[in-house]
Amino acid sequence: MRSETDLNDDFKKQDVSLLDFLKMFPRMFVHLLLSPLFLMLVLAQCCFSSVIAGLATFLNKFLERQYSASLAYSSLLVGAVNLPAVAVGMLMGGVIMKRAGLSLKTIPRFSAAMLTTSTLLFVPLFFMGCPTQKVSEVNHFQNAQYRSLALCYSNCSCPASAFNPVCGSDGVEYISPCHAGCTNFTKDPNNTHRVQLYTSCRCMSGGQSARPAPCPNNCPHLMLPVILVISLASLIACLTHNPMYMMVLRCVSSEEKSFAIGIQFLLMRVLAWLPAPALFGTAIDTSCIWWKRVCGRKFSCGYYDNNILRNRYENLSL
Structure with a gap:
């Protein structure tokens, strides 16, 4: 049986055929996986990449749902603030690696300090969020006089799939004007195809009105500070990207460097970039x-519990 030295000598040759490489692949792969330092570094990068995958996939959705921002505005903030911060962090990490000349022993300490600091910056985000708005028949039920549907909209034949949120003058949101028991409306004088106000809403005490929009939350001003904190935490965490990458190159032999990089990115995609979005998506769906509902089946989420959504999303990000 050929030794690892023989395999490395064969791998260094320029005339190694594809068939020879495929024969050497299993043994070289197992040899790298049996290296404790290499495996520990790759698993650490997988954890880091999982957080990046979750933030990249669902951060704009989180901001939209948590702070009642439009999808366009939340995506703009992510692209204009968070992504540049990540890029600057990676660039600064390379500069620090070159100027400071971090050794194989110093890199883990530097990375642990930066990742700990980044984690601590996420802690205030648990308290910087908006409560769930009051939604009739979802998380808010009126007094006994109006609790029964027979007193409100039982004669309206509201479809089960109806979803056109309106904000009542009583501060409660309703799934649709039909569910609010509204029997009349006034049109926008500037646009006759648009409803300006729903009136004579029987599900509100006193037959009040409702406007055709979800009720606003009380903390949209927190959105910009939150994205700044997330961006700062991302910048500090990304300082470790290049040092850890260089550490991987230093912990393997020169003959295995290119092969180790390929295995590293293969494992990161299989263990981080594939399961992480599904894990974050599941956590969001459970909130x-x-x-x-469309045709009697679940279609998409209409309302989230903002506190549960924030806690689960931030916990996974840590």
């Missing part, structure tokens, strides 16, 4: 308190 849903009311689902839209």
